[in-house]
Amino acid sequence: MSFLIDSSIMITSQVLFFGFGWLFFMRQLFKDYEVRQYVVQVIFSVTFAFSCTMFELIIFEILGVLNSSSRYFHWKMNLCVILLILVFMVPFYIGYFIVSNIRLLHKQRLLFSCLLWLTFMYFFWKLGDPFPILSPKHGILSIEQLISRVGVIGVTLMALLSGFGAVNCPYTYMSYFLRNVTDADILALERRLLQTMDMIISKKKRMAMARRTMFQKGEVHNKPSRFWGMIKSVATSAPGSENLTLIQQEVDALEELSRQLFLETADLYATKERIEYSKTFKGKYFNFLGYFFSIYCVWKIFMATINIVFDRVGKTDPVTRGIEITVNYLGIQFDVKFWSQHISFILVGIIIVTSIRGLLITLTKFFYAISSSKSSNVIVLLLAQIMGMYFVSSVLLIRMSMPLEYRTIITEVLGELQFNFYHRWFDVIFLVSALSSILFLYLAHKQAPEKHMAP
């Protein structure tokens, strides 16, 4: 009986998450595009719903809500469904939509998308070989095999995003790094841009007039691909077409220049807006946060290095350590069990909420930057895949932040994964990502002012 009640609670919450994912998709991601394939929207919302349910189960674990056997059952079921979606459905649909974009392969869409999916599965399987992920006593298609590989990809993604985010956050928040941009700079660039456009226009006018006179004289102005056309052009030596190709090359160079100028001007406008924003109250608040985050970032890089160099993995979670310190050194006595439950709930809850929110915001920004009306379906599915893998590996890593008695369910359900390996892998990729982001941002920052010095 209690199983039924628990299941109905779980299903209601899943429906709620599904609705939230649906709304997010419609209002935020696809607000400038038209949804023509509802399959994409459904897949995205389903992935989101099942990922959030996993987090919800962790919270329930800590709080002790619901029957423990029904929790275990729902864990297993949730994991199976999510793995099914991430390994079978989403890659297949990604292949299908990529293939439908290519005009040549339109007729045999299904065949080619199956081929693409088989290639994906092959590489996905090969991914497990170089990593000491799990003991080889399990069957081919068990949950552990799939989760281990999904976990590797997801942890890599998390570490990359974390590393880049940890470095980028202080860089964008702090106004120390803002280049000084005046209105005069912007006006000068705009003038150059318009001058370039004028030059392009005058060259195109000459080309258009030349084409028109050639057309009126009855010449064929296409490339002489026919035999007679070639003979004729040799005999009469039409200078018009040769001039045209020369002018066309000049126009191509000028167009490239105009594109560069356009992007630089947009960059300057963005910087100017940021300067104005930094003078407001909110801007000053973020500037202060930026200093705080830069210290946090440096500390994290330091800790990652220490972990790797000294090959150490933390045994106890921060909550228990904090309580130990408080009890032993500060002499404050309180009910350890009660407080550890609540504090870990709050801590884990904060981690979950910020990581979901951060990921959705990053995904939205990414989507706006690179999508166009043709590729929007493929990109959204890729984002759904990334989101699913990210959340699955969050569950793997969050195990570290929880006290021992709550870790058991994750260990039970996920089987005999080498959790320590994932933490080590996270540290390595985080370090690599953070250091390369620092290098990249340094180079980009250095290069920018030099561009404006050019006359």
Added chain:
Amino acid sequence: MASLDRVKVLVLGDSGVGKSSLVHLLCQNQVLGNPSWTVGCSVDVRVHDYKEGTPEEKTYYIELWDVGGSVGSASSVKSTRAVFYNSVNGIILVHDLTNKKSSQNLYRWSLEALNRDLAPTGVLVTNGDYDREQFADNQIPLLVIGTKLDQIHETKRHEVLTRIAFLAEDFNAEEINLDCTNPRYLAAGSSNAVKLSRFFDKVVEKRYFLRESNQIAGFPDRKRFGGGTFKSLHYD
């Protein structure tokens, strides 16, 4: 020969509707083989005979400024785009017949372009919401072009074209529906070519011949039903 008078026409629309293909077709009478993303603005020039066939025939250069991007771009990109909207003599609004959102976004596109030029007349500008009064007062000739006509199935053609007819009426503009990969839609003598020619003539007139009149802002032109040409939904 480069001393002909010139006229500037903007080509606006969402990304991916076919503006670059359209401009290429209009200016070079050829289909664009490999369309790629337009960054910033690309310009092309068409030579147009004003009042062709009459004794007052004169040749003009029509500059078609194809501005890339989407309506939801960051405001820094919008400010950069605004530099192209100066002294515009005509606007071609391009939308995709298979994509309803692209035709809805045309209102926002036209507001973005027109707001640059509307400032001196003191017309009240609402927050980007569509306001018919602004378009009634507008001096700049508009033309609405719908692309990818070949991808619309026969059975749905009628409802799509009806919807587009309403859209064009809102802008007080002519409409052309075509497929940019097929030059026959703009073949000389077809009704599309005639509409295009009429539009360019109107643009040239407004720029060079009708400077003094119509500067009185204040009496918005109400829609006149039954007056003027009744739109018939035929296509070549």
